[in-house]
Each structure stands twice: as structure tokens, then as C-alpha cells.
Amino acid sequence: MKNYKMVLAYDGTRYNGWQKQGNTENTIQEKLERILQEISGAETEVFGSGRTDAGTHATGQVMNFRINWNGTAEQLLDAFNAKLPEDIAAVSIAEMPPRFHSRLSAKAKHYSYSIWIGKHSPVFERKYTFRCTETLDVQAMRQAAAAFIGTHDFKSFCANKRMKKSTVRTIYDIVFEETEDKLTLHFYGNGFLYQMVRILTGTLIEVGEGKKNAGEAERILLAKSREQAGFTAPSRGLFLREVFYEDWKGGSEA
Amino acid sequence: MKNYKMVLAYDGTRYNGWQKQGNTENTIQEKLERILQEISGAETEVFGSGRTDAGTHATGQVMNFRINWNGTAEQLLDAFNAKLPEDIAAVSIAEMPPRFHSRLSAKAKHYSYSIWIGKHSPVFERKYTFRCTETLDVQAMRQAAAAFIGTHDFKSFCANKRMKKSTVRTIYDIVFEETEDKLTLHFYGNGFLYQMVRILTGTLIEVGEGKKNAGEAERILLAKSREQAGFTAPSRGLFLREVFYEDWKGGSEA
Numbered sequence: 001m002k003n004y005k006m007v008l009a010y011d012g013t014r015y016n017g018w019q020k021q022g023n024t025e026n027t028i029q030e031k032l033e034r035i036l037q038e039i040s041g042a043e044t045e046v047f048g049s050g051r052t053d054a055g056t057h058a059t060g061q062v063m064n065f066r067i068n069w070n071g072t073a074e075q076l077l078d079a080f081n082a083k084l085p086e087d088i089a090a091v092s093i094a095e096m097p098p099r100f101h102s103r104l105s106a107k108a109k110h111y112s113y114s115i116w117i118g119k120h121s122p123v124f125e126r127k128y129t130f131r132c133t134e135t136l137d138v139q140a141m142r143q144a145a146a147a148f149i150g151t152h153d154f155k156s157f158c159a160n161k162r163m164k165k166s167t168v169r170t171i172y173d174i175v176f177e178e179t180e181d182k183l184t185l186h187f188y189g190n191g192f193l194y195q196m197v198r199i200l201t202g203t204l205i206e207v208g209e210g211k212k213n214a215g216e217a218e219r220i221l222l223a224k225s226r227e228q229a230g231f232t233a234p235s236r237g238l239f240l241r242e243v244f245y246e247d248w249k250g251g252s253e254a
Numbered sequence: 255m256k257n258y259k260m261v262l263a264y265d266g267t268r269y270n271g272w273q274k275q276g277n278t279e280n281t282i283q284e285k286l287e288r289i290l291q292e293i294s295g296a297e298t299e300v301f302g303s304g305r306t307d308a309g310t311h312a313t314g315q316v317m318n319f320r321i322n323w324n325g326t327a328e329q330l331l332d333a334f335n336a337k338l339p340e341d342i343a344a345v346s347i348a349e350m351p352p353r354f355h356s357r358l359s360a361k362a363k364h365y366s367y368s369i370w371i372g373k374h375s376p377v378f379e380r381k382y383t384f385r386c387t388e389t390l391d392v393q394a395m396r397q398a399a400a401a402f403i404g405t406h407d408f409k410s411f412c413a414n415k416r417m418k419k420s421t422v423r424t425i426y427d428i429v430f431e432e433t434e435d436k437l438t439l440h441f442y443g444n445g446f447l448y449q450m451v452r453i454l455t456g457t458l459i460e461v462g463e464g465k466k467n468a469g470e471a472e473r474i475l476l477a478k479s480r481e482q483a484g485f486t487a488p489s490r491g492l493f494l495r496e497v498f499y500e501d502w503k504g505g506s507e508a
Contacts, residue, residue, distance in 0.1 A: 009377045057378075081374050089374035120335050120343035123263045124311075128378065 001066045008061040011087040017054040035083045040067045049102040049243040055235035060242040064102040108244040111187045113201040118181030130237035136208030144207040145174040147217035155224040159195035203230030262315040265341040273305040289337045294321045303356040303497040309489035314496040318356040362498040365441045367455040372435030384491035390462030398461040399428040401471035409478040413449035457484030
């Protein structure tokens with residue numbers, strides 16, 4: 001049995017998220033497992049580095065799986081791409097040591113969230129950005145974002161109300177990328193709670209719109225209450241960009 | 255009556271092209287005229303700078319129309335954008351002299367055609383590029399393209415077999431833009447025949463794939479026969495980028 005790590009890109013628009021669960025149909029995991037079974041002949045589980053919600057995209061999702069394979073890794077990659085629908089791509093592959101696990105071995109992740117701030121509809125990016133028609137005070141958003149950087153209890157930013165495990169996470173950095181039409185927030189952290197990036201983004205948008213003050217960010221963290229944070233920004237603006245398997249030394253896309 | 259010029263961007267994927275004709279439903283022109291009637295209360299024709307085929311996109315289509323309007327041009331633009339579906343946007347507007355006509359006054363146009371040459375599926379650009387899985391000899395394509403620049407009879411590159419008017423056109427330049435994953439051909443000319451950009455692109459792709467020699471370009475032009483040219487590249491890679499209303503002095507996007 002070989003253990004393969006595969007990097008995936010997908011447009012999440014028409015899927016019910018990454019994870020197969022109960023009678024949820026049309027998940028990305030399910031699609032990949034079906035293809036893997038066609039290729040290898042054996043029923044094989046794939047392990048994602050984390051779930052992505054329905055409608056969320058990835059340019060750097062990572063999964064691993066164990067199969068008997070006599071060809072080269074490159075041949076396996078090609079076999080996947082030949083069978084994948086055009087909204088999912090297998091970007092790269094590597095054979096890993098037996099103990100490698102895409103989720104458990106992950107040290108850090110990079111998510112991005114794109115907010116469309118252009119004057120008219122994001123015609124060609126309408127499925128990949130959330131449109132904000134109000135003018136955003138980006139300086140106030142940066143100030144609020146600074147309060148989130150570091151190790152904090154992010155309970156206020158977790159959509160799972162019955163979360164029993166620790167809600168403490170470390171955000172290494174939040175980088176603002178601005179063009180005339182688009183504001184993209186890059187989140188780098190050691191892990192993210194359920195919908196945490198979308199709730200952080202929604203909160204920052206409310207700060208940008210003047211509905212919340214930048215100074216409130218710290219109070220919201222300390223409140224440890226989902227009700228204190230902002231809205232959950234829609235999934236279509238969210239991308240899983242990269243999963244890091246080495247200790248954090250500052251980020252750049254692979 | 256005021257005469258307005260409006261620049262439009264649209265994702266042509268779900269439309270039957272620009273021009274309303276006979277019983278063709280779901281054209282972009284039809285959609286715009288319906289909105290204009292809602293705004294102005296009067297049935298009004300819009301004039302496009304040219305038709306775009308079903309599935310072809312635009313970032314700089316230009317139309318004009320004459321209406322009675324007491325508000326500012328900016329208010330008219332906003333009224334359009336408030337009613338447009340999210341795959342069409344009104345980018346800019348200007349009041350023009352009475353004789354301005356988007357098609358008849360046009361001096362030059364810029365079209366682009368994007369060919370996906372990346373190793374895996376163009377996940378996020380699959381509706382905006384044509385994927386080529388064979389390796390392209392871009393040097394040979396450049397050589398063939400050079401033969402098309404200038405004033406020629408482009409009858410071999412016209413899909414309309416019953417074309418009675420002149421098929422002589424001038425191509426000012428064909429610019430190659432290359433990234434790791436994408437080859438975009440930019441065509442600048444004083445006018446283009448029906449499907450001319452797509453047939454030129456299909457011919458250049460066949461040269462790139464080695465199915466035709468670069469040296470054949472001139473022979474194909476002189477043959478004045480559609481059968482001699484290459485295939486018609488699919489509409490989804492084609493964008494109308496800009497329409498110029500002044501004499502050609504070398505191009506850049508507005």
C-alpha cells in the first residue's frame with residue numbers, strides 16, 4: 001500500500017461541500033472516492049485536510065489515500081484528471097511516508113475571502129466573490145483584523161454551538177490585498193473552527209460598513225458568544241488556498 | 255432625445271448571442287431593450303457595435319440608444335445596473351452627438367481569444383477559455399499570425415458563405431500574451447467578418463499543433479476558401495474587449 005498526497009482545485013458552486021455525510025449527495029469527497037475506486041478497483045477512503053462548506057472553493061485542498069498502485073505517481077495524477085469533471089482538478093501528487101495524514105499532519109492553513117467592491121456586478125467573478133455595495137472603511141477593517149491576530153479563544157467565531165473541544169486557535173496573519181474592484185482577505189492560521197473565516201470576514205465587513213467599531217473586535221473575542229460577532233459571509237467568496245505541513249515561517253502560495 | 259453610448263460587460267454563456275432575430279429567444283440585445291423600456295417607458299432600439307455569437311463574452315461591447323431622459327447620465331447607468339442580471343454589467347455611459355452610432359462610427363476593435371494550455375482543467379476559467387491538451391508550438395503560431403497582419407481579403411476566414419459585401423479587412427496587430435497556463439491572442443483590426451476571429455484562432459491552433467505549417471498561412475489567405483482554413487475555435491474563449499472610435503494609433507484597453 002502506498003500513501004499518496006494529492007493537491008486539488010475545485011469550484012465548489014455545484015457541490016454540497018467536501019464531506020460525505022449521512023444521505024447528503026453530491027459531495028466532493030464522494031466524487032473523488034468513486035473515481036479512485038474506478039482507477040484502483042478497490043473501495044478506498046480519501047482524507048481531506050478539512051471540510052469545505054457547500055459553495056466554497058479550493059485552489060489548494062489536500063487529501064491523502066492509501067492504495068495499491070504499480071504505476072508512477074504522475075500516471076495516477078493523469079488517471080484522476082482524465083476522469084474528473086471540469087470543475088475539479090488534481091493539481092499535483094506525491095508519495096508520502098505511511099504516517100502522513102492530510103488533516104492530522106497539517107501545521108497551518110491559508111484561506112482567502114474575496115469581497116467585490118467594484119461599481120458594477122462582478123460579471124466574471126460573481127461565483128467567487130461576495131459583493132458589497134456599501135463603501136468599506138478598509139483602514140477600520142485592518143485595525144479590527146489586527147486584534148484577531150495571535151492566539152485567542154475564537155468561540156465567538158464558531159458556528160458549531162455544541163463544540164466540546166478547545167476553541168483556541170492561532171492566527172498568524174491576516175493580509176489585505178486590494179485592487180480597484182476587489183478586496184481579498186488572506187487568513188493564515190494553525191487551524192480554523194467551523195465557519196470561522198466566514199464569521200471573521202462578516203464581522204470585518206460590518207466594521208468596514210460602520211455597523212461595528214474597530215475597537216469592538218477585542219470585546220467580541222472576549223465575549224465568547226457567537227451572537228456578538230458579525231454575520232456569516234456567504235460561502236462563494238471563500239477559498240482554501242494552501243495547507244502547510246511544516247511549522248509556520250510566514251506564508252506564500254506553493 | 256439624447257443619444258447615449260454605453261459600454262457593457264457580459265458573460266455570454268447563457269445567452270443566444272447579442273442580436274435578437276426572428277424567434278431567437280434570450281439574446282442580450284432583447285434583455286437590454288426590455289430594461290430600457292422599463293426605465294424610459296418607451297420602446298427603444300439599442301444598437302450594438304457588432305453581434306457577438308452565442309457563448310461569446312464581452313468586457314467592452316458598446317451600444318447606443320436614443321431616449322428622452324431628464325436625469326444625469328450617471329443616474330441612467332445606475333438604473334440599468336439595478337435591473338441587469340448579474341452576468342451583464344453597464345460599465346460606463348456618455349452622452350454623444352446625435353450622429354454617433356456604435357457600429358457605423360467604430361474605427362477599430364479589439365478581440366481576444368484565450369487558449370488554456372495548463373496541465374489540468376481550467377477549473378475557474380472553464381467557461382472563458384478553450385482547452386488545448388496538445389503542446390503548442392507558439393513560435394510557429396507567431397510566424398503564421400504575422401502573415402495575417404495587414405490588409406487582406408479574409409474570405410477564407412468568413413463563416414458566411416453568402417457574403418456579398420467586401421471581405422477585405424485590415425488587421426493592425428495580433429499580440430500574443432503567454433502565462434504558464436494560458437495563451438491569449440489579441441486581435442486588433444478595423445473590422446472582423448462573421449466568426450473571423452474564431453477561424454483565425456482555430457487555424458493558428460492547428461499550426462501550433464503541427465497539423466498545418468506556419469508557411470501555409472499566406473496560401474490559405476490567397477485561396478479565398480473557407481475549407482482551406484482551420485476549425486472554428488469554440489465561442490467560450492472569445493471576448494470583445496474594446497471598440498475604438500478614433501483612428502488606429504496602437505492599442506490599449508480603455
